[in-house]
Amino acid sequence: MHLHATSSEEGKTAVILVAGFLGAGKTTLLKRVLNWRTDAAKTVVLVNEFGKVGIDGDLLRTSGTDIVELTSGCICCTLSADLKQSLMRLWEDFEPHRIFIEASGVADPTTILSLMKDPQLAAMMHLQKVVTVLDADFWEARDHFGPLFYHQLEAAHLILLNKIDQVDPSRVSLYLKEMHAALPDCQVVPTVHCAVDAATLFAPVEDATGKPLATVVTDGQLFEAIQPGHLSEHAPTMATEHFSTFSFVSSKAMDQDRFHHWLQTLPLEVFRIKGTVRHRDGTDFINFVGGKWDRYPWSGEQTTRLALIAWNVDVDAIEGGLRECLV
Numbered sequence: 001m002h003l004h005a006t007s008s009e010e011g012k013t014a015v016i017l018v019a020g021f022l023g024a025g026k027t028t029l030l031k032r033v034l035n036w037r038t039d040a041a042k043t044v045v046l047v048n049e050f051g052k053v054g055i056d057g058d059l060l061r062t063s064g065t066d067i068v069e070l071t072s073g074c075i076c077c078t079l080s081a082d083l084k085q086s087l088m089r090l091w092e093d094f095e096p097h098r099i100f101i102e103a104s105g106v107a108d109p110t111t112i113l114s115l116m117k118d119p120q121l122a123a124m125m126h127l128q129k130v131v132t133v134l135d136a137d138f139w140e141a142r143d144h145f146g147p148l149f150y151h152q153l154e155a156a157h158l159i160l161l162n163k164i165d166q167v168d169p170s171r172v173s174l175y176l177k178e179m180h181a182a183l184p185d186c187q188v189v190p191t192v193h194c195a196v197d198a199a200t201l202f203a204p205v206e207d208a209t210g211k212p213l214a215t216v217v218t219d220g221q222l223f224e225a226i227q228p229g230h231l232s233e234h235a236p237t238m239a240t241e242h243f244s245t246f247s248f249v250s251s252k253a254m255d256q257d258r259f260h261h262w263l264q265t266l267p268l269e270v271f272r273i274k275g276t277v278r279h280r281d282g283t284d285f286i287n288f289v290g291g292k293w294d295r296y297p298w299s300g301e302q303t304t305r306l307a308l309i310a311w312n313v314d315v316d317a318i319e320g321g322l323r324e325c326l327v
């Protein structure tokens with residue numbers, strides 16, 4: 001399939017798929033883009049969260065852009081029919097010029113790209129670009145990541161090598177060289193907080209021959225320790241066997257010190273936590289990715305509402321630990 005614009009694509013809604021592993025910075029990118037006033041008009045964002053508690057929608061909604069959320073599953077598998085219906089519905093409701101799809105961090109873009117070839121969808125919209133956000137810290141560990149991780153990179157036309165502020169500068173140029181060698185058709189832009197410019201983000205895919213949407217499937221081993229191939233076998237396997245996504249909701253306040261201690265002593269398998277934490281003096285939004293976290297004051301609903309993603313953990317114990325932080 002060729003991606004450079006053809007006359008048959010003129011007048012159709014342009015779709016940009018934003019992919020990337022858990023916590024890489026997809027929402028950060030979208031928040032940035034939706035602040036570009038010129039682009040906000042006639043733009044709709046479709047956000048997919050693997051867990052039941054939709055968090056990203058709340059973060060993006062402040063931009064004034066129309067946001068559609070798909071939660072409790074992954075659009076690359078259990079929710080792929082929903083994705084098609086949602087895309088068709090939002091095309092009819094909003095007549096957007098552009099749709100951003102924020103895939104869940106565990107979504108395989110190759111299946112979403114196949115869906116985009118559906119004749120009904122293809123009559124309304126065309127895939128303009130796949131943008132994958134990559135946490136620079138993860139490049140070096142790439143061989144421990146599985147097919148999903150590679151698919152997210154290989155499907156990309158543009159990769160934002162993000163969070164370079166957390167990596168030794170001397171490593172960044174090495175990573176860029178390695179990435180250019182491994183992914184020669186792909187544009188790679190190093191970023192902090194996904195600070196890419198509009199010209200780069202929206203630049204046409206220039207390869208005159210067109211880049212295949214999905215290329216070679218490599219044999220990376222991310223998650224093999226967790227369950228071989230499970231991510232390509234879709235969410236039910238993950239959810240029911242080793243991969244857990246769960247939420248914690250409470251209107252009671254948390255003790256800040258206890259919660260801080262709880263975060264610091266979490267097992268490594270608790271990879272991603274995001275949402276709001278109510279404490280005695282207010283509420284914070286917390287973003288935890290692979291042992292690192294940040295927080296900022298939250299002026300929205302004053303409650304604790306967390307989405308968590310973990311592997312091989314005793315969910316009851318994790319939830320019990322959170323309950324002990326309540327006052």
Ligand SMILES: Nc1nc2c(ncn2[C@@H]2O[C@H](COP(=O)(O)OP(=O)(O)OP(=O)(O)O)[C@@H](O)[C@H]2O)c(=O)[nH]1
Pocket residue numbers: 020021022023024025026027028029056104105133162163164165166191192193194272274287288289293294
């Ligand atoms: N230090 C640093 N933090 C960043 C950067 N980009 C994003 N973050 C932080 O990384 C965390 C996760 O960012 P998100 O944008 O929520 O990541 P995501 O890919 O949308 O996450 P999921 O949808 O849960 O997979 C947030 O705390 C961001 O502020 C960066 O360049 N440097």
